Amino acid sequence: VGDRPAVNTPATVAWISCVGEKGGAEVTMLHTFRVQDRSRFHPAVVQLRPGPLSRELQELAVDNYVLTEHRMRNVFGVAKAIVQIANLAKKHQFALLHSNGFRAHVYGGLAAALAGIPEVWTGHTAEVPGLSTRAILAIPTHQVIANCPRTARFFQDAGKPTQMIWPGVNTAQLDRGTPRAELASRYKIPADRRWVAMGARLQRFKGQREFVRAIASVPAASGIHGIVIGGSLFGQENDYERELRALAAELKVTDRITFTGFIPDADVAGFLGASCLTLHPAHEEDFGLAVAEAQALGVPTIAFATVGPSAIIEEGKTGWLVPIGDQDRLNAALAKALAVPDLLPALGSAARERSRRLFGIEEHVRQTQEVYSRVLAANR
Numbered sequence: 001v002g003d004r005p006a007v008n009t010p011a012t013v014a015w016i017s018c019v020g021e022k023g024g025a026e027v028t029m030l031h032t033f034r035v036q037d038r039s040r041f042h043p044a045v046v047q048l049r050p051g052p053l054s055r056e057l058q059e060l061a062v063d064n065y066v067l068t069e070h071r072m073r074n075v076f077g078v079a080k081a082i083v084q085i086a087n088l089a090k091k092h093q094f095a096l097l098h099s100n101g102f103r104a105h106v107y108g109g110l111a112a113a114l115a116g117i118p119e120v121w122t123g124h125t126a127e128v129p130g131l132s133t134r135a136i137l138a139i140p141t142h143q144v145i146a147n148c149p150r151t152a153r154f155f156q157d158a159g160k161p162t163q164m165i166w167p168g169v170n171t172a173q174l175d176r177g178t179p180r181a182e183l184a185s186r187y188k189i190p191a192d193r194r195w196v197a198m199g200a201r202l203q204r205f206k207g208q209r210e211f212v213r214a215i216a217s218v219p220a221a222s223g224i225h226g227i228v229i230g231g232s233l234f235g236q237e238n239d240y241e242r243e244l245r246a247l248a249a250e251l252k253v254t255d256r257i258t259f260t261g262f263i264p265d266a267d268v269a270g271f272l273g274a275s276c277l278t279l280h281p282a283h284e285e286d287f288g289l290a291v292a293e294a295q296a297l298g299v300p301t302i303a304f305a306t307v308g309p310s311a312i313i314e315e316g317k318t319g320w321l322v323p324i325g326d327q328d329r330l331n332a333a334l335a336k337a338l339a340v341p342d343l344l345p346a347l348g349s350a351a352r353e354r355s356r357r358l359f360g361i362e363e364h365v366r367q368t369q370e371v372y373s374r375v376l377a378a379n380r
Helices: 024-035 053-059 075-092 104-115 131-137 149-157 180-186 208-216 240-250 265-274 289-296 307-312 327-338 344-358 361-378
Strands: 011-017 041-047 063-066 094-100 119-123 143-146 162-164 194-199 224-229 257-261 277-280 301-304 319-322
Touching (some): 011 361, 024 041, 024 053, 024 094, 024 289, 024 361, 053 063, 075 104, 094 361, 149 162, 180 265, 194 289, 208 277, 208 327, 289 344
Parallel strands (some): 011 041, 041 063, 119 143, 224 257, 301 319
């Protein structure tokens, strides 16, 4: 594949991103670029569709190659993109492809084989069984990185070499969150109220409906204001925000809930850090980056007991876990936590220590770079 880089030249690792927007998988990718050792690994991204992600990659001085958008049902478009990626790998001497997501592996796995280089594949969830799932799993890979134990078991059962690495929070970025007074002014939120926040893209399984109902279950006299952070991503469930606003109107809490839409990262960190509590009633969550971030900022969290939050939250010590889908228990947990405001700082302090120790981005990147080194050494 042409002349190989000299031994002391950083190995170019090109990530394959199926999207041009920024979800949790893309946030972890960006955090990785911020702290990785660029004397060893030079970052690049092949974007399979255009979008605002390109701007952030440019700000981070990451090489970015944006392909023409197509649907996966378009077999010709998929094949063309795979050949384009393989040609980019040869032209720019990529040492390794890193497929960021299940369907990204269709492109990364096949392009790596065409280019004669290895591929690392990050899996973010256990996929639903079916013909397409079996077909994608049949494409060879050199190493899977799984984001949680459930995902790891899924890939191990499929016979893939798998290592579990928790996603990481960028504490340096979190600590630069927008001040509360500035947020209150910018988003027209009463500064004298106690804020309870939730951060997640707007999709029904993420549980924003349960969040709205939980806020409505608390008497207005309690001085609680709910903040829903995030918007619709990837063209999915674009009508959901309208549904949530209608629910807030039905429950007569429109004056007690703010929907921010997508906002700058500094504002997200500011809202999480300025809240007395965060809620995360997602019905399915393999990690839950917003949970780990709130905990790292010293804010107790109440969440449904899905895979990720159950690992991040230490029950009764850094927050509370509620049976999945149990609205009554969620409401009761919120009321109980708000009734003991003097207890929350101690839980927040424990949450901050635990999250930063176990889920910092530095540890995620250290382990990921070890995977790169091992895979490259085995394929020289």
